[in-house]
Amino acid sequence: MPRGQKSKLHAREICHQTEGETRDLQSVQAPAMKEKSSLLPTSPYVGVTTRTKSACRLQSTSKVPQRAFSTSESKCVSPTRSYKGGNYRNKRKQDSSKASSSTMKPPRSSLIGTVRVVVKYMMQMYKMKKPILKADVLKVITKEHRKRFFEILKKASFNIEVVFGVDLKEVDSIKHSYTLVSKMNLPNNGTVTRGRGLPKTGLLMNLLGVIFLKGNCASEEKIWEFLNKMKIYDGKKHFIFGEPRKLITQDLVKLKYLEYRQVPNSHPASYEFRWGPRSHAETSKMRILEFWAKINHTVPSAFQSRYDEALRDEEERAGAAGILSDTLIHGS
Incomplete structure (x- = not known):
């Protein structure tokens, strides 16, 4: 041939x-x-x-x-x-x-x-x-x-x-x-589990967007409401994201991309999600807004309630990077 x-x-x-x-x-x-x-x-x-x-x-x-x-x-x-x-x-x-x-x-x-x-x-x-x-x-x-x-x-x-x-x-x-x-450094090219499934980075960035837009903390109920709109259901395996509860409450938590914890003094117990330290390190509030804006064919400033916060976050990151650079060059 x-x-x-x-x-x-x-x-x-x-x-x-x-x-x-x-x-x-x-x-x-x-x-x-x-x-x-x-x-x-x-x-x-x-x-x-x-x-x-x-x-x-x-x-x-x-x-x-x-x-x-x-x-x-x-x-x-x-x-x-x-x-x-x-x-x-x-x-x-x-x-x-x-x-x-x-x-x-x-x-x-x-x-x-x-x-x-x-x-x-x-x-x-x-x-x-x-x-x-x-x-x-x-x-x-x-x-x-x-x-x-x-x-x-x-x-x-x-x-x-x-x-x-x-x-x-x-x-x-x-x-x-x-x-x-x-867009983020999830292990195994974003599949999380070696050799299985498709990249989960897109889902993670959407969840980070929900958490940010809800005031940097989203209740488990709100997260599942969001996932249900995506036709992703608790206990039902998804063709891209696998078993969703394990992914978001165990895998992404263990990798420190999400924090999942009980709300203090809640009876019966309720839980909430926040950004994990690796999410803060690998992306930013502005990048997440840009991601959401692209989906909506708009601009980050259209998200009025969070755009200013994202700008402040960028300034703080730039300032911290500048201090670190001066420290490395001149010593402490």
Whole structure:
């Protein structure tokens, strides 16, 4: 087999390897243009976030609609009323199945399907710690969409950033080589547990955003309200994030990204979440606001109640860095 065909076949095989692990990724919707309707908007993006009512309540002083990770279920198209009895029910079931199938699994030949394939390919390269080459990405894109490479790359990059908390960076402009860099330093390329699952950085950054917007402390009840809007439920394994309670109350706590503790003098016992020391070290309040602003297609200053606090935090960090630098240069 010629070398070019072998390379193309290998690229396709890489995509198929991720099918089982990310087969439900299409159920996560992306941000759409702001709408007056309170319903969850649909979008051509794959694996991103949508606006939810609970996210809007996180910051009562801000009028900017906010989105959170969401896995919204597709609504099937209703059949016409000309069908009656058994025929009506059979027709409705068939139409429902067809509508659901076409909505949840757009053909690879569509732009949505192409973006999905590219997302899967990139995440596989990320897990394998391998560079992403334009030439290889083009091999998994259908011929009719190859001329839209940079548009597809931009959409795939946005999806990966918002869902997984990973940035696409170009490392070689001549060879068009890219790499994926995690926004935080979670172990095992963000998977937390070696060799298992997909990066959890995006979820962590969303949780840090909830905690910050709730006044740097969020009750366990509010955290679960937020997660439920993302279709993440206590005791139910999620296709990206695994068993959520273990992840947020044990794994991320043990890694010192979150603090989970009982509220003093609470009867019956209630619990709350705060930022852990590693979150303070690896990110900042402004970076979290920027992350949320990007999801909402707005600017950090739109989060009025917390923007000033984030600015003060940046100034304090800069001042502390300056003092440390002077100490290292001149000695104490």
